[in-house]
Amino acid sequence: MAAAPLEVTGLSTTLFTRRGEMKAVDGMSLTVGAGETVALVGESGCGKSLSALSIMRLLPDPPARIVGGEVRLNGRDIVTLSEEAMLDVRGKEIGMIFQDPMSSLNPVATVERQIVEVLTTHTELDRRAARARALELLEQVGMPDAERRLGAYPHQLSGGMCQRVMIAIAIACNPSVLIADEPTTALDVTVQAQVLALLKKLQADSGMAMIFITHDLGVVAETADRVVVMYAGRKVEEATVDDLFERPLHPYTAGLIGATPTPGGERAARLADIPGMVPPLNELPVGCAFAPRCPRAFARCRQEQPQLTEPVAGRKVACFAAERDFE
């Protein structure tokens, strides 16, 4: 079997601020195979977007610096690449789309210019060929009335159309990896369904590996093959999507699932909430970061940080209580 397009090992990103050093991403490992979708899940501040931006090397230094780990993109470690070499990697081998397409697009350039720019930067296409390809791409992402929309500016398009343009730009050079950071969070539910269906179709056609960052477990269930759950900068659980929903091992995962209303179910009296909130990165407790909110925490959890283990084949979890269940 060929190597996975994206292999992240022990990635650590620290924020150096006046209030001290914060481990925003702490020993993150992640492998995404061709044609596979891995969802990165967690609440705000858990480090999922910072992990993605670290992989893309898009974080400003200062304050953020990658202090350890490897990001192997098609076999080559990109953490050590020069900034100049990275310019060639981003948009070509790895693409990214964001939550807010309006502010990610250039407001004073037409849709055509923004797509053509990526194509002429990364491919041999001349302007004319690039223009023709831009139209093809817009049609491929299902832009209604694509030919007319080439000349449009972002403010003339709806949020859903802007996201389609972002996707067209991201896939223009057939990247082997696409990172989608909350790509449908700002969209209406019927438009969200359109964009999710589009991403799935594009992936089926091209076989690209996809990282899907979201806080919405419904979107996870609809899109992911595998799920990585993050808390306070660390991976706390990883499983196939079916295993995760059927039997979450980490109490945080179980809490997230319990806190999400299930469709079609009897009307539950109460949602299972998780008390408290995500701690700020500069105030992480000793031991497991989730322990203060955890219904299953015991003495060891407050002294020692649990490491990721594999209690059953194919499942990973960083939790002493979960380890006990399998002893």
Place this chain on the structure above:
Amino acid sequence: MSEPLLSLRDVPLLSLRDVHVRFNTAAGVVQAVSGVSLDIATGETLGLVGESGCGKSTLGKAILRLVPLAAGEIRVEGTDIAPLDRERLNEMRRKVQMIFQDPYGSLNPRSTVGRSVAQPLVVAGWKPDAIAERVDTLLGWVGLPADTKQRFPHEFSGGQRQRIGIARALALSPRLIICDEPVSALDVSVRAQVINLLEDLKRQLGMSYLFISHDLSVVEHIADRVAVMYLGSIMEAGGRDQIWRRPQHPYTKALLEAAPVANPKLARTRKRSVLQGELPSPIDPPAGCPFQSRCPMAQERCRLDKPVLRPISTGALAACHFVE
């Protein structure tokens, strides 16, 4: 629209009849709400769902007269609110309060939390001792520590700020709270805390909620009855189970099919047709049925006549020419 004669006991807490709200903009007249009728009973939670721009928030604001009413009637406990003078409007606003998506934007950043929560009581002419006691009670109800009073909004997280907003809304014991996307900006675990709090408070205090949200799973959890809005009009309204188990209107069906479900097996097997196109502009809404430009069932008639909301076989109400 004809109305049956009602005895006083049957007067709903809130009653809307053929409500219209329009805004004049540079681009033309926006028909934000066009002919909405609905009732909310005491102790009931009505979920109002729809996509952005469908008019659900505007309708919520119209109930408090925060936006001008173009036509129609809004009655709170039987009293028409349109002709009320300032003093009587304030009296009505004690009965009906509102909480917002962004509690930070609705709290004065330079005012302590204690002062913000006390504000409605000061306006209502309460004595300082009684106010202090009431503020303590309110903060206790929403699960905030007593020292919250001396602190400022920026010191709190989103979930805590929403609790502060709820405490302030509860100050004068309202009968109805209009909740405009109250949990949309919150993280999953905190969202569950706030939903549980709203349900506990409703049980303890016997209020009603108009719960406005685009999040179908949250509305399914919290609402007794649901109204589905599209482009300023109600497409379907009925009991929670009627709407979720047996949706009849093509838009309701499309909306429910589009909503992601947090169950991977169900997500793979369920029927899911993706609705094409996007919401038309409320400045130049399509003639006839508001949904006809995206409806898979649309016929010639739908482009000519706007269907009225009428009872259908499931016991719900729907505005569609083809629903039985």
